[in-house]
Amino acid sequence: MATYSSSALFILFLLPTFLSMAASTYYDICPVECGCPDQNEVTMHLYLHQFVAGANHPNRNEEFVIASSYPNGFGTTLVDDWYLTATTNPNDNIVARVQGMHVQAGQSNANMWYTSHNIVFQDDRFKGSTLQVMGIIAASSGEWSVIGGTGEFSMAHGSIKFTTDPSSTSEDAVRELNIRAIYTADNPQAARGTASVANATRLP
Incomplete structure (x- = not known):
């Protein structure tokens, strides 16, 4: 009867995780190790495309709603229909729409944009599901909060x-x-899988 070392058994135990990570494209899902069997953790790597507002930008996916005469444009408000792709190519398949608004909320800083958005997924894997996101755009890098879904x-x-x-x-x-x-999975038994974005919407 064959026997296995503890290290070999450990590798065999982790093999499904490694295979899942290798198969996925822009996301990976795994159970949350907290004694909560109905909770999963999802990680995604995506690119947001913001085609900026303005008369000289015919492809814009945001629009001014409120202009402001206050210093630093305080109170300026735009409505957004940004989108997410799995690559930097703006003509790639659209994974999700980022719909909401951003508001210039800084009186002493001209680049302090408060954002509130729904990420509405339209690829086959997560179609119809959403993430609610809030935060600040004040520099070339930062962090937003996921507050619901x-x-x-x-x-x-x-x-x-x-x-x-x-x-x-x-x-x-x-x-x-x-x-x-x-998140709390609707279907706790849903297996990890590879994203299918082949039928997602393309830009016209």
Whole structure:
């Protein structure tokens, strides 16, 4: 009868996790090791495309709602329909829409934008589920809070760390997002899988 060393058994125990990580594209899901069998943790690596507002930007996906005459544009408000892709290519398959607003909330800082958004997934794997996100854009990098979710991401909480990507242009402000959230799974038995984005919406 064959016997295995403790190190070999440990590797065999972790093999499904390694295989899942290798198979996934922009996300990975694993159970939360806290004695809560219905909770999962999802991590995602995506790129946000913000086509900035302005008359000279015909492809813009945000629009001014309130202009402001206060110093530093305090109170300026825009409504957003940004989107997320798995790559820096703005013409790649759209994984999710980032719908909400950003408001210039700093009286002494011209670049202190408060944001509130729903990330609405439209790829096949998470279609219809959402993450509710809030935070500040004040520099080329930062962090937003995940304060809720719906669908598969019911009762989500976590964070999104972002940095401005070198591929950004004056028209397309690209941010690299690293999303990490814990949520209560609608279907605790749902297996980890590979994202299917082949049928996601493309830009016209």
